[in-house]
Amino acid sequence: MPRYIKVDQKDNIVVALTDLEEGLSIEMDSTNIHIQEHIKAKHKFALKDFDSGDEIIMYGVLVGNATGPIKKGCGITVDNVKHASAAYGSSKEKYHWTPPDISKYKDKTFMGYHRKDGSVGTSNNWLVIPLVFCENRNIDILEGLLVKSLGYGAKKDFAVDVNSLINKYRSGASDEEIYDTPIISSYEEMTENRVFQNIDGIKFLRHDGGCGGTRQDSEMLCRLLAGYIVHANVAGATILSLGCQHAQISILKEAIQEKDPKFSKPLYFIEQQKSGSQQKLIEEAIKHTFVGLAQANQATRKPAPLNKLVLGLECGGSDGFSGISANPSLGYASDLLVALGGTTVLAEFPELNGVEQELINRSKTGALGRKFSQLMDAYSQKATAVGSGFESNPSPGNIKDGLITDAIKSAGAAKKGGSSPITDVLDYGEKVTRPGLNLLCTPGNDVESTTGLAGSGCNVIVFTTGLGTPTGNPVAPVIKVSSNTTLFERMNDIIDVNAGTVINGGDSIESMGEKLLDHIIEVASGTITVKAELKGQHDFIPWKRGVSL
Template identity: 35%
Template sequence: MSAVTTNPFISLHADDNIAVAARQVPAGTTLEIAGHSLTTNDTIDLGHKVAVTAIAKGQPVKKFGQTIGFASRDIPAGTWVHTHNVVIGELELDYACASDIPPDPAPITGRTFMGYRRPDGRAATRNYVGIISTVNCSASTSKYAAAQFDQALLEQYENVDGIIPLVHKAGCAMQYGGDDHYQLNRVLSGFAKHPNIGAYVIVGLGCETGPGSFLAEKTGLVQLQIPGQQPEELPLILNIQDVGGVRKTVERTVEVLKELLPEANKVRREPIPVSELILGCECGGSDGNSGVTANPALGIASDLLIAHGGTSILAETPEICGGEHTLTRRAATKEVGEKLIERVRWWEEYTAKFGVEINNNPSPGNKKGGLTTIYEKSLGAIAKGGRTALKAVYQYAEPVTEKGFVFMDSPGYDPASVTGMVAGGANVVVFTTGRGSCFGCKPVPSIKVATNTPMYERMVDDMDINAGKVLDGSTVEDVGAEIFEMIVATASGEKTKSEAQGIGDEEFCPWSIGPVL
């Protein structure tokens, strides 16, 4: 797909009755769109929609060839189409599981990236040492210990990217052995076991509901061994109450880290097949062009990675609402499709308990950028997943073992969603944004892709790729290839702009599903 630079609107599908503005179009502009001559009745901002034909009250509004809402009043051709004249309405979706399974892409072999090969065979793109807090009560202690290692000290270990305190607000006031407890365990163990974590220490308080001993026992954590010390079955766990308080625990944690750092530093980058990359796909701060430029371009990159034998994860269950039928059709089996539907139904029940609807999106910023309904947002978000078959559906933070395109259940909140994908094994993240989300996610690099040129130029210190070029005539395929090449380069050690600014310490955000007791 390519944009026509002489026309300020992009028509995405033959069945659409709207077009999307590639730049601001003044009222009174006369032009032809998809064979229809019209004059704009309103000023149409970048990313917003114009009615290509008259849309009668109650009739569906179509974008991407799909229904994104219904006209709440008669909408003449040339009129701005948005929240003032569109309601979400009810969709009747035919899931038709596994009815349209795409063939696997032609395999591409021989491509490698320069990564770290762990002794157990896992492939890493970065090499961090982690301090894992079991509970918020040990968060400050973990941060104080990490702060003892200034840049000059860390520069002695040129192959270590840094020390990260993985701190959060949970870990207690939950049902012991309940769903929330096990989900937090999946997150913490997923980060501890992540190939990008070369070594770690667990710091707890000592009386929390989610103790380090339970975490280690239930998830089989094993610590990097320090030469000269007796091997341990379980990782090193420091509880503030046992060690003798915050100050003593900080001192003890620092001692342990000083012993772990030389061992973690011994790795060297080496060629590793691109097939061992696991990509986490995220979008945040979306706009009306997210589904036109950056997201479909990321879908191209996702398909390229899968052709190389790799894995691509799509997440954010509340943000596939209204578009999930396009995924169930692509499910490799009926069971995979039904598992996705089950997750959507779970979210509908979950949100209803709190008097909230799953379709309470888009956010005010999304609407300002041109997104009108969750259906529109979802259809654009799903484009990140490319066009290959859906091979598996995973619970939040569950280890991802299937190759190809997969889905992980997660909330739409970006930090929580990415935390789940990283815990599941993602070793590179691509994050698309139209409004300008600033995001990093240590220990995994995050590539930022802008959906439009004005935002890219305004936030050039934060954006790695400008997919807004699609609005100026570049093809989605070309931008997708550019994203793929940056994925390989980033996996090989090239720093993203968020990494260059040190962003990523605060974005660790395990999703809590249960009540706080």
């Protein structure tokens, strides 16, 4: 296994793949380097002597400036480097792309649900949605009444025996005896008793919006909810409205019509202020939902070409290995899918800071490059106005594991988008309509971003992580990919695929990219259920368009 790597020939810092002890002598670019201090795995060290103000280059781009002298072989840290990123403008040259070899995949298909609008779902779900937070309690009631009765719920979970602790406490047990009492047992909840065998799940989209705040937030919520309702993975929906909120039924209907003019799925609206009582509201909602499920149950999986996949590209809880293992592997899988005529979507605009020019150069038209620049500029200005610019994006966990500036984090995060040309640039809530690589303006916040990816039409999401996260989504299966093997082994209950083999030399970027695409096809066909779905992890947080990094 290699112990360090220079990611790009232009780089003047090097990544430690294992802990490097002080005094170690290595050779890089025909130069002998003595490691001057202990360098932890995932962190970086200087390839040359730096003076204050000198540029720090990684992934071939500017990622920071030295804040003081840094000797060759010393660590790159928050104490000696500050965030910096390159300016950007219009594209100066035509972009040329060489697609990867797709001969292995050209005749492959996945088993999906074919919709009347030509899209293909990777799952078949029914949605129950509140138009306003006032209806969340009714959503809770409906979930309690419907999920287990119809044979749904988390497939694998654990039982907690709190009564054992109560009995110990009542018998006068010590704190140590209570701590030593086993209370967790795993179990598997069987799903063979589903009433509707072709419905993969009933999903409940609670949120805290729809009224209060700004009218624009409520209108954006309606556009986002419309994206979920017309989604290829959705068979139909039951909508609960109070009646007086900003997010009116009429606004949602207009948004659905805009996204799918020939919309024909079962859709039921129930307004509490017209129902007469909560009891009648619940009764009406259950009966409508049951009838809709019976209709939606007629759908079955059929073969579909891989170009019907719309793949969301997401990362979160990133570490110093994310940008050299999991993210570029996902980028290669993205390139394969694009070469097959499919669609991929790269989000998280605060984590594209520093690589804007590369993405502008890859845009198929000048108009797309300008739209991307405008969205980035507006986002950056809002963040700066409240004293929290893009440089504030890295979390304590990111920094602890080697991502010490936003530009380092961003340059690695952008690798998820591979190298294919950019065919469209979308704002939050806009629907994906063009094959190829799309850019979608979302926050770096994991759940707000995955919520937006699904709302724009992604029927599968791949989520790379170096630190671990349980994040899932109500409608789009979220495949979790670890950047390192230690994480995969430690949090195997929530991680689906291990890309840490790229670090130890067991896989190349290309071979891991193919493994990822193979896994995506299995998930899209319903033959593999992602860990987040097994855990019932259905995260849904709409972005209110405030500053969220």
